[in-house]
Amino acid sequence: MSWSGFKKKVDRAATQVMMKTGQVEKTNDRDFETELRRYRTMETAATKLQKEAKGYLDSLRAMTASQMRIAETIDAFYGDAGTRDGVSRSYKKAVEDLDAETIKALDGPYRKCVLEPISRFNAYLPDINECIKKRQNKLTDYDGLRAKVKKLTEKPDKDVTKLPTSEREAELARSAYETLNTQLLDEIPQLIDLRVPYLDPSFEALVKIQLRFCAEAYSRMAQVQQFLDADTREQYAEGHLDARVEEVLQEIRGLSISGTV
Amino acid sequence: MSWKGFQKTVVRTPQTVKARFNMGEISKDAIYIDAERRFQELETETKKLHDESKKYSDSINNILTHQIEFSKACAEIYRPISGRVSDPDSFIQEGNPEGIRACEEYESIVHDLQETLAPELEMIESRVIKPADELLEIIKVVRKTAQKRDHKQLDYDRHRLALKKLQDKKDKTLKDEKALYKAENDVEQATQDYNYFNELLKNELPELFRLEREFIKPLFQSFYYMQLNVFYTLHERMQNIDIGYFDLTLDIEDSFEAKRGTIQAEVEALSITKFKTTGGRRPGVSKYGNKPLAIEAGPGGKKPLAIEEGYKPRPLEVDASKSKYASGKTFTPASEKAGITTEAQKTIEAPPPPYSPASTLSPPGSASLAGIAKSKGPAPPPPKPKPARLSGNPAVETVTALFDYEAQAEGDLSFSTGEVIEIVTRTDNTNEWWIGKIGTRQGQFPGNYVQINH
Numbered sequence A: 001m002s003w004s005g006f007k008k009k010v011d012r013a014a015t016q017v018m019m020k021t022g023q024v025e026k027t028n029d030r031d032f033e034t035e036l037r038r039y040r041t042m043e044t045a046a047t048k049l050q051k052e053a054k055g056y057l058d059s060l061r062a063m064t065a066s067q068m069r070i071a072e073t074i075d076a077f078y079g080d081a082g083t084r085d086g087v088s089r090s091y092k093k094a095v096e097d098l099d100a101e102t103i104k105a106l107d108g109p110y111r112k113c114v115l116e117p118i119s120r121f122n123a124y125l126p127d128i129n130e131c132i133k134k135r136q137n138k139l140t141d142y143d144g145l146r147a148k149v150k151k152l153t154e155k156p157d158k159d160v161t162k163l164p165t166s167e168r169e170a171e172l173a174r175s176a177y178e179t180l181n182t183q184l185l186d187e188i189p190q191l192i193d194l195r196v197p198y199l200d201p202s203f204e205a206l207v208k209i210q211l212r213f214c215a216e217a218y219s220r221m222a223q224v225q226q227f228l229d230a231d232t233r234e235q236y237a238e239g240h241l242d243a244r245v246e247e248v249l250q251e252i253r254g255l256s257i258s259g260t261v
Numbered sequence B: 001m002s003w004k005g006f007q008k009t010v011v012r013t014p015q016t017v018k019a020r021f022n023m024g025e026i027s028k029d030a031i032y033i034d035a036e037r038r039f040q041e042l043e044t045e046t047k048k049l050h051d052e053s054k055k056y057s058d059s060i061n062n063i064l065t066h067q068i069e070f071s072k073a074c075a076e077i078y079r080p081i082s083g084r085v086s087d088p089d090s091f092i093q094e095g096n097p098e099g100i101r102a103c104e105e106y107e108s109i110v111h112d113l114q115e116t117l118a119p120e121l122e123m124i125e126s127r128v129i130k131p132a133d134e135l136l137e138i139i140k141v142v143r144k145t146a147q148k149r150d151h152k153q154l155d156y157d158r159h160r161l162a163l164k165k166l167q168d169k170k171d172k173t174l175k176d177e178k179a180l181y182k183a184e185n186d187v188e189q190a191t192q193d194y195n196y197f198n199e200l201l202k203n204e205l206p207e208l209f210r211l212e213r214e215f216i217k218p219l220f221q222s223f224y225y226m227q228l229n230v231f232y233t234l235h236e237r238m239q240n241i242d243i244g245y246f247d248l249t250l251d252i253e254d255s256f257e258a259k260r261g262t263i264q265a266e267v268e269a270l271s272i273t274k275f276k277t278t279g280g281r282r283p284g285v286s287k288y289g290n291k292p293l294a295i296e297a298g299p300g301g302k303k304p305l306a307i308e309e310g311y312k313p314r315p316l317e318v319d320a321s322k323s324k325y326a327s328g329k330t331f332t333p334a335s336e337k338a339g340i341t342t343e344a345q346k347t348i349e350a351p352p353p354p355y356s357p358a359s360t361l362s363p364p365g366s367a368s369l370a371g372i373a374k375s376k377g378p379a380p381p382p383p384k385p386k387p388a389r390l391s392g393n394p395a396v397e398t399v400t401a402l403f404d405y406e407a408q409a410e411g412d413l414s415f416s417t418g419e420v421i422e423i424v425t426r427t428d429n430t431n432e433w434w435i436g437k438i439g440t441r442q443g444q445f446p447g448n449y450v451q452i453n454h
Helices: A003-021 A031-084 A086-152 A162-227 A232-237 A241-254 B004-022 B030-078 B097-168 B174-239 B254-262 B263-269 B271-276 B304-309 B313-329 B333-344 B365-376
Strands: B398-401 B422-425 B432-437 B441-446 B450-452
Touching: A003 B313, A031 A162, A031 B030, A031 B174, A031 B432, A086 A162, A086 B174, A086 B254, A086 B263, A086 B271, A162 B097, A162 B174, A162 B263, A232 A241, A232 B174, A232 B422, A241 B004, A241 B097, A241 B174, B004 B097, B030 B097, B030 B174, B030 B450, B097 B174, B254 B365
Parallel strands: none
Antiparallel strands: B398 B422, B398 B450, B422 B432, B432 B441
């Protein structure tokens, strides 16, 4: 921190202490406080939106990634036997396509229409917070200087130039504060008004992306079905497949290497 | 480790070291080595299958949860924001009630979906993950057996070595003879043990591999059908989504652009959004009164034409964008369009809501889905700030179509890519609707579908 920055900080800390003890009057700006609360509400919501938008993409990716690994595993299990009926191959191909084409194709629009706009909107927030902080600092400066002027008026100092100097300083501080204050008061409501049109298109885009993902995922998956025997579906529905799994497991348990030694 | 086990380990240590460094005679069984390798593969694959299927069902759940949360966050954004929450009068109707309703509808659909899928995912848990888990347990036991065989092999090598050493000794004492006898016995014993385990594994590992394949087939098939079911449910539910708020017939990016319009530029025109970079200094514009859109603010900002056409009083602009936004889901596009025109500006440059008419009238469902899927044409470019022209409109200006455009409402001008359109009226903003003619046809068209010919 620079020296002047440090000095300002010390001055402001002193003013704040005096405010607490009641020696310096604190300016209360109800309008601003109201706007600030509104802004904070929006900030929370926007941050949450960003988090969820990212989470959605991540879990979509996680799903296709684990699907791919499962396909690889199953392909490995099947070994050479798998190439004969082509099921595991076609399954692997389906999930790979799903990952390579569908996800990649949706990734761009998702980034463009959901992730980026929301991130961009969120990127404004630190700047605004900075502005709010600065306004607060300027306000503290102004309050401090005003109190000084008041003190000098009530108890004139021997040095007559002191009062006009302080008055000038207070005036400067006031204008600095007011510039920021009006700017914020003017623009925060505007930003709040614009939030809906800004963020709303992303919601629709998300819904559509999800819709399209579901449609494509289903159609790709359904293609694998032709490689399976016609009665497999029945068997699945009637639970024969599970019974078979259980049966084989029992057989494996029966091997002497698996514990009966 | 038991005391006996520890003792064994100690006795085996020298031989273990030797085996590690490949010293002395070590028995190798090529068949077993290969079986062992395959077994190792099987072990890792089973583990992978188990872990991944778990991850899979988790992430499906996550996808849905994130959507619900996203839609909740959206609803929060849409809700009118008051600075004094406890005071009901302070809620101005500035939010987006239709949006909130859409959020809630979507939320309930996804929530419903999540509940419908719960048993399905539960099934993955119980019918795929659990058997894989059990198999994993068995494999652990088999691994133990393999380890035992390795130990027996060590013993076998060790005893054989000891015996050989004794046999090679030139003149044997009585003690040596005794040791020899013992060593012979040991070798006998170790050979038996080793052979037993070695043969066992050699015989049964291939059997295990076979069974494993048997096991994986129905498991995979059930998993596939479960997965198909999950996707089917997702697809079906999503397809039947019927929220009037969304226009599902349009391409994702197109409608996003259309709905969004110039909003980003508008927001970025607010100086607080880039307070840090500019140090809070306002761009050389007065902060009161007419605030130009960043997009339209030419470097000079003083041209009479621009003021007349592009500059609008700030509050009005917000209004216009809101109503533009509101009209996105209205069913009476024509009247709304007219409403905007009178409300925002008396001139024709008022941006009519792009694309909104007609599309919401088409029935949602399979047709709309197909619409989404098929619309793969090139998307219009993102709105680019056009440098303001320094002179007024030249006598005759022409533009070339970059994309096909089909009339969406009466009074629109249809054209196909490459056609040259004569400009009748246009603004400096490509995101607005311009008027032009081709031959005798005259009508409105979106400015970002064309490129200006210089």
